[in-house]
Amino acid sequence: MKPFALFAVLSLVLAGAFFSCGGGSKYVTVGAVGPVTGPAATFGISTKNGDTLAVDEWNANGGVLGKQIKMVFADDKGDPAEGATVYTKLIQQNKVCAIVGTVMSNVSLAGAPICQAAKIPMVATASTNPKVTEVGDYIFRACFIDPFQGTVGADFAYNNLKARRAACIYDLGNDYTKGLAEFFKAQFTKLGGKIVADEGHDHGVTDFKAQLTRIVQAKPDIIYNPDYYNDVALIAKQARELGFKGPLMGGDGWDSPDLVKIGGSAVEGCYFTNHYSKDDTRPVVQDFIKKYQAKFNEVPDALAVLAYDAMNLTLNAIKTAGSTKGPAIRDALAASDFQAVTGEIKFDANRNPIKSAVIIEIKNGQQQFVTTIAPTP
Amino acid sequence: MGKRKLPQMTLIAVLLYALIKVLSLDSIGALNGYFMIIINRSLIFVILTVSLNLINGITGQFSLGHMGFAAVGAYVSGTITTLVLKLSPDVASSYPIFIGAIILGGIGAAIMGFVIGFPSLRLKGDYLAIMTLGFGEVIRIILNNINYVGGPRGLLGIPKFSTFTIIYAFTFFTIVLIRNLVQSSHGRAMLAVRENEVAAELVGVDTTRYKVLGFVVGAFFAGIGGGLLAHLLQIATPTQYGFYASALLLVYVYAGGMGSITGSIIAAFGLTFLSQFLQLGFDSLSNMTGINFGSEWTMVIYALLLILIMLYKTEGLMGMKEAKLLVIEEGTK
Structure with missing residues (x-):
């Protein structure tokens, strides 16, 4: 092997080792996962933006449990194998207390058993396949299902x-x-x-x-x-x-x-x-859109909103639980009654949110809010 | 008689196994679950890369749909084990069935390899590449349309049978078997087909037979790799085995060196670890500087490193060389 390649590999190994020594209890560490590269990259970037915005807001307001929040974002590349790896990385290497993500259902399905086994609560953002939360009682989602x-x-x-x-x-x-x-x-x-x-x-x-x-x-x-x-x-x-x-x-x-x-x-x-309409007049929606536009200079799409909601939901559960222990956060999540941008979120017995959907019409080239349809039990 | 070196290989393999096992003990904690999953993935990639190398590097054919074979292995073995698990939920006692299922998956893939091997008798180079590419896509689309195995949703609820020990054992046997094949008279014949088909035919090598053999054996081990991957991730989806994944395997083969088993092993391990360590490196950079480097940039660095390898080592990391341990020495005395 050429010396430069050896050098490159060695320096990376060292960098990796450096990292594992870092991290203290100064922070509450939360994991986030999204496909920022690969075929679903635009979904991943919106997701990351939504996650970041929520964490920044909490940190500006003093963090959670008296500590600042550190979000570790991992790229799942839209691939289940990569998903399984990064979920394990967040849990084992970064010692996160909860994971928000991810977007694609089949990647979430690869990550869910890992979170379940480690008793780390996971809140999927946009995985709409019903099977995701059926993996176990530590798996939640922020979106409605198919x-x-x-x-x-x-x-x-x-x-x-x-x-x-x-x-x-x-x-x-x-x-x-x-x-x-x-x-x-x-x-x-x-x-x-x-x-x-x-x-x-x-x-x-x-x-x-x-x-x-x-x-x-x-x-x-x-x-x-x-x-x-x-x-x-x-x-x-x-x-x-x-x-x-x-x-x-x-x-x-x-x-x-x-x-x-x-x-x-x-x-x-x-x-x-x-999941939401930007014309919805509820202050929580308008407030979110204003903040998102100020930070990222674009109108948030549904994926950004769901990530924002999922992150808020998780941080709120940590706050309610008063602890960063998995089981405590899980119980707090299950009992959530949270006013999110996509509506009020409560979880049913399968850890799917009971919330409303909006109907949007395309009129004069614009998305126009028509009505909200509440879930029928 | 030549020195077969099997005892040395076994000894080193067992020592390496023991080392990793000890390091991964909770009380030592040098290798946590994260490193174990990278090691497991690397080992599976070793199986897939070495088996592709047999087709592309050693027999000199060109397969762009290698993951198609892996998909067959994954789905066949996954379907069997999920069925068995439904009938008797006792996971611990079903290991023999699991190993049987993995091998059946390999056989299923080998049958596919046999089918694909035949057109390769008439097609060469780019044309063969396109045909195998088509094959990979056909497998993916067929899987998308079979509702029994979940369609595009994928095969779910596969039991987690692939432990480090199992994957390690399968990898070891794959390497030994392919090495022995390559250095047997059959392997020499395959190399002859690669170097010059006409000349090989002239000296009496049955080129048809060896080309098909290359595909069948390569596909068999790809099926094994696919089966192990499915039982590691507990999910198999058609998109996982698409063209992108096949192309990635091809990158591993070229980066390691066409025709070099050692090269394939190094590349599969090195590149899987590289992409993960890049991510860790970026994480710690962000930690130290306080600036948030996006993890999406790791892919850019990864690609740049690959380009550098190909620029400076055009024939791949190992070229066509093998590590001494993997070469059966010819006795001349």
């Missing part, structure tokens, strides 16, 4: 939009979109509506004409399309080209400024369910 969002979508389509015939199109390669569509179909049928077309498309395609032709022929009142914004914009455009006039509807994957940029007039008059 069944809730799909169900709310169906309720809104049937009751508010008076749709009776619905068509679905979704990404077969994505558990999130598939899950949402499944629960939408179940609820819509239960309410008395009819699913007239059910089409899956492969991940990464840009031409949806074959599926959309079949959908348009079935004459639906509404197309339920819980894809991510980039696919949605294309699907909306192509559906309009094929002569579909009604609204499209989707989930929180629509929440991006790019939806209107790519979709233009095709997404006009379409609806989606989301």
